[in-house]
Amino acid sequence: MLDQVKQKAKEILEKKEADGVLGLRKGLFDVIHPHVFTVPSELDALVLEPKWLFAKMARAILREKPQAWRLAVIVRGCDERAIVELVKRNQIDRERLLTLGYACDMDQAKACLCSRPFPQKLDAGAAVEGVDPLADERVKAYLEGDAGKRMEMWAAQLKRCIKCYGCRNSCPICVCVPCKLEDDVWVERGVIPAEMISFQIIRAFHLSDTCVACGACQEACPVGIPLMTLQLSMREALKKDYNYEAGLDANRKSPVLFDFAKEPRPGQAVPDWVDSMGKKP
Amino acid sequence: MAKIGVILCTCFGEIGRVVDLESLKTRLEADPAVDFVTIRDSLCLPGDATRMQALIRERGIGKVILGACSIYGKMEFVRLALAREGTNIRTVRAVDLREGCAWVHGKDPVGASRRAANQLEMEIALLQNRQDSKDVAIRVQQEALVIGAGPAGLSAACGLARLGFKIHLVDRGSAPGGLLNVITKTFPIDEPGPEKIKNLVDETGNNSLIRFYGKTKVSAVKGYAGDFKVSLAGPEGNTALRVGAVVLATGARVLFPQGMFGYGKVKNVITQMEMERRFATGAASCKTAVFVQCVGARNSERPYCSTICCPLSLKNAMRVMDENPGAKAYVLHRDIMTPGSVLEAYYRKALQKGVQFIRFDADRPPEMRGQDQVSGIEVFDTISGVSRTIETDLLVLSTPFIPDPDATALARMLNIPVDKYGFYAEVYPIHPVETRNDGIFICGTARWPVASDQAIAQGEAAAMKAASFLGKVDLSALTMSRVPGGKLGHAVADAAACTGCGNCVAVCPYQACRLQRTGNRSVSRVIKVRCKACGSCVSVCPNGAMQMPEQNYRAVGEMIRRAFREVR
Amino acid sequence: MSAERGNVKILVFTCRWCGLIGADGAGRKRIELPASYRVIQVDCAGYVEPDAVIRALASGATGVAVLGCHVGGCRFNDANHPALKRLELLKTLLDTTGIGGRRLLLGFGTAHESHQYAEMIVDFHRELEGMPSMASWLPQGE
Ligand SMILES: Cc1cc2nc3c(=O)[nH]c(=O)nc-3n(C[C@H](O)[C@H](O)[C@H](O)COP(=O)(O)OP(=O)(O)OC[C@H]3O[C@@H](n4cnc5c(N)ncnc54)[C@H](O)[C@@H]3O)c2cc1C
Ligand code: SF4
Ligand code: SF4
Ligand code: SF4
Ligand code: SF4
């Protein structure tokens, strides 16, 4: 697969479809780091492992470069979805970016609890079926069962946060400057551990309809909080209610932003009134 | 920072006997943001506003909190009274200590006093943190666009032109008149349809302020209330206009009862519209005519009453008897709807004339008899309790008005809501010809099924409302609101913080947010005139770049923190 | 794990066209209500941002109510539709964490009348009383 990717990447550069290819390079002392390949011969040093998300980096590179400059990015499924979300949010100019997608193998899919371990535009490798994160026993423990117990479980987990902002920084969708998590109004500053509700829940909610389940936040967290798990039920709710999944279609914005006429819930009538305690008007 | 004056009201004990106002006063006086706290027995009696204003002026403060009854009690009036005395109403806030506090916590004075303290302190936080939205002045274009030249549109156009406004009257048909053009006799006084609106049509032609555009449609509307930029597509090509207001009078169409009572297959099963056409062409001869009411109306899909079909059947039943000596006419109905003195008299007239009325039940509708040609109709008469079959050679179905197919597109273009069925939605219940978007008015059957006299009346009403809007000439965007005292503010995006994610653009129900490209990124910008201060954009902006200055996130954050602050 | 009994603090966000009218009516009828709630008035439910709801819970509120007009009756061109959608999504998140989506009460069109408003406050108060304490989530709690 690596050869296939190299071949395609070379073609892209040779045919001048893009001015640079963003991928991983095995460099000096075998250190692996992201790199923009600009000449075909360089691509011999291309590698695909470890998992690395380039979406945000691609955004930064394109902002630096002149308008005519185009970038090709070597992406996995999650990275492609992240790019789609960034395109949707006007962070990346679709015209200036192309992707070279390859499929993850089953081991990777299992490690990530990924339900779509392949990009929609697949250029190399064969897609394997994903795993359903909600069927995973570890995930279930955090999402199902007695609410009181779960509240304590999550509290115990989130309390370990050292407020390094790693989750936010690694998340391909979190691009805001300033970020609410650094504002005293929302999150008390200089306090460790963070106020769990306002820090973790605000962040989780900001990603409610944009999280592409890449797992970057979780992987970045130095204390190992299962952060992606926090997003799963909201992703599931959007899938169920609106048949919506983030990262698939750059032309469809989150259904949560529109009224029921524009984004109805298929199979459900628009309620005349809503009351979460079940009262009637 | 301008300090805050707090005026508390005992309401002659209504508040004072539950809420401990004296301790409250002491507590609030300790707040450095507060200039003074005063306790009165009333704020709403004659002279109170003047006295308060004197105090406000003497202390030189601009921000006032009224701790008294609710805004639905007297406080909205008091705010307005203070405004008349010269206080800036935008910085006068009311905290409900009576309906919302003393009266619901009468048995818990301690709890009530705590709550009062918290609520007042929250309001102080709001006033401390609030900022002023920049106002924008709109030069209102002294012209109006009227879409649809039926009775409603004609009367709106003439009404406005009589007041001196220049009118562009647009119709997709070639001549003005709308539906009435094809109706040769109209209830309730039997004059021909065109006759009924002749004076309006003539006036349209004679008044130089009205320009009629036949065979023309509106292709785009941009801009905002007071200054809409309109493009028309007509036989002479495209026309660009700038108008201050738009009146929608696009009428409605009638439901085709495909498949009901054999309609479409069986001969001489026709709609009321076809009946009118038969009268017009002199092809209405028959021995018996049976009119069936509420076909496709007042059911689960269309629960509404179309209002004109009952008088319409009376009219046509009588006409059948007049034009075909010896003919019989039946009206099969669920209820006869002839409200008002004129229509009820019309009903009496039909009764006297010998039109027969048979009432049926919605659960047991009449059944048509006949194969290629209608031969009769079987109906269960709910009053006599027997089923009978009427022999007939003509069956006329009264079907309801339904929205015009173009209405949805126009509504979207003008950004106004439609109701459940697709008619333009009024601002229910107290602004019958206004829409949720300023400067856009509705009338006639486009709004709801009505007869032509009401369509004309509504056209006049819309003209008056549009005129009072146009007449403002210089409009301040901040006053464009139904909230007494004006709009809360305009949302504003911080260009430095905005990432250009477009959430606000997607969510704004008034299409007030726009993305603008600056350099290599996009930034949101709010068109202030369009913004109605709903706050949706603020709620979906991930990092708080979008704010409502008057109730910004610092204010709200501080209010939340103060909500349950310990009291004593 | 102690319950919230005795510690109920409800923050009510209400739009001025619906819940506020209900509140007013409840007062006129002198319906006795627990003094455990505080009201923030907004022009439209669309203004209630989920982050503010979260902030309220983080600041010690045990429950938050958002009251708006019925779904077809928004004064702001259906701004309450997306508001409802996003707050329902927030409920999902609160459920995930065990904090409980029930701590967020959504009343769209059901608090316009005085008795409805009153019933809502009383019932919500009672419901929160029975919920497990959130103390472990708050900064000072352990
Ligand atoms: C069969 C029948 C019989 C009736 N008999 C009577 C009666 O006897 N007495 C009575 O009082 N009422 C009667 N009515 C009711 C009467 O016709 C209506 O109340 C009246 O016509 C409504 O006027 P209007 O201006 O709202 O709409 P309309 O008369 O329908 O006029 C709408 C106009 O808007 C134009 N238009 C629509 N869409 C567009 C667009 N997108 N762009 C440009 N132009 C557009 C149309 O061409 C039309 O000219 C009858 C109705 C029917 C169906
Ligand atoms: S899984 Fe985490 S890092 Fe990835 S998109 Fe979701 S929130 Fe962001
Ligand atoms: S946490 Fe929220 S505000 Fe911060 S970067 Fe992510 S989306 Fe933006
Ligand atoms: S990465 Fe983990 S430790 Fe760092 S801020 Fe996020 S949750 Fe806290
Ligand atoms: S406050 Fe409402 S109307 Fe104004 S710009 Fe924001 S979303 Fe649009």
Ligand code: SF4
């Ligand atoms: S929602 Fe906020 S960040 Fe996004 S475009 Fe609007 S103002 Fe900018």
